[in-house]
Amino acid sequence: MTLYVDVARLKAVWTQTTIPVVMRLGIGRPLSVRLPFAEGNGEWLKMGRRRDPKWNSNDRFWELPKAWLNTIVDRSLDRYGSVYVIQPYQEQEKCSPACMNAQGHECQCSCMGANHGAGNDGSWFEVSDAFACRWNEYTIACRLMKRLRALPGEA
Template sequence: MRRPIDEVRLHAWMPYAGGSNRRWIHEELGERMHPTWNPDADPKRWEIARTHLRTLIEAMAVRFGEIDVYLQFSTRQRCDTRCQTAEGDDCICRCMGENHGGAAYWREWIQVGDTTLVSSPEVRERHYVVRRADVI
């Protein structure tokens, strides 16, 4: 399962079950929700409203034993103009030296205070394996 940052629906993959996956989704999430099968996506997938994330993760873990979950997050780096223009190795900025002396020259920085900089957002993805309680 994947929660993409730039889309309003979750992406869920399940083994083919002879047409019973839609019925199972409705049993777990309710008859009023509208899962969409997207056969044009690569790979083909179910698309489900983001509000069902936790319930769907738990239900899929029970059904399949374990599932891979990928959650995307948007992050901004923070730094300081004094850090980026610094010389030498001493850095006490919140970037912990990552941008010291202009090291992260490829980022687009926006100055939001006298010396405070923030970068344009980056998308990062975390991978979790969620297992059913009785699976070791």
């Protein structure tokens, strides 16, 4: 898996201290979680489960089982109102054989002309005469999620 990362943005998100950050970096690796400082963060992260979160004192973050991802994101949204989620993804490109094999300059395809007339170099999976796709290299996505609804008692 090749990862392309905007290191400056990732570092800025990871080192800020006001919004929780949940980072998932791949198969077999635990979640890395940073929370705004509060007494009892370890118990809050444990969520009443048998397994204790592991505190990494050198790098100052919590390690949690990857299976806890959805729960910790939901709980962070409820408690803090927002959470950064950092995780790998592969972008899918879409085009069509008609576009890739086109002779003229007019393109009405979703590639917006990027593949127009370039042919198929073997990296495209042609599903039909009207649709082809391919997956790009892995990269890291960093998104800020916000709670859409107010909790009872909030304005």
